[in-house]
Amino acid sequence: MTCKMNILTRIRHIFPYLYYRLYQSMYKTARDRKPELRAFLLVCTIKTVFVFTFFILPINVIFFDNPIFFMVPIVIGIIFALNYTKYKEYQKKIVIWKNETESQRRVKFWYLVLFCAIPFILYVPIILISMKFSIVM
Numbered sequence: 001m002t003c004k005m006n007i008l009t010r011i012r013h014i015f016p017y018l019y020y021r022l023y024q025s026m027y028k029t030a031r032d033r034k035p036e037l038r039a040f041l042l043v044c045t046i047k048t049v050f051v052f053t054f055f056i057l058p059i060n061v062i063f064f065d066n067p068i069f070f071m072v073p074i075v076i077g078i079i080f081a082l083n084y085t086k087y088k089e090y091q092k093k094i095v096i097w098k099n100e101t102e103s104q105r106r107v108k109f110w111y112l113v114l115f116c117a118i119p120f121i122l123y124v125p126i127i128l129i130s131m132k133f134s135i136v137m
Contacts (some may be wrong), residue, residue: 006058013048016090017108018112019039019043019090021038021112022038022043023035023036023039026127040081040083040084040086044080047080048073048076048077051076052073056072056073057123
């Protein structure tokens with residue numbers, strides 16, 4: 001039971017942790033005035049890609065098959081970016097990961113890479129499956 005709860009906790013905190021890691025890398029490498037804003041916008045972009053791949057694309061393929069429907073992710077991305085309450089939550093959760101060891105960081109880095117690559121990897125199979133069942137012409 002505790003293992004399942006631990007996995008659920010990790011999934012729940014994936015976007016704040018992604019924000020934390022992006023913020024850290026941008027703060028160290030970029031000579032920005034606002035690395036936290038860039039990290040937040042990148043997290044919003046990744047969320048939008050997830051919504052597009054797993055919700056909008058299948059709905060469009062099955063029901064609408066309209067190219068105008070692909071404008072919806074732009075609106076969703078803007079909505080994510082304007083959600084300042086999430087931005088403040090991310091800022092508060094940074095304290096959780098300050099004392100990570102190097103080995104924990106490496107393992108979580110590969111989880112993040114896999115997590116961010118999932119929508120791009122699954123995009124092609126979704127299209128191929130929909131074409132196989134002749135949903136898409």
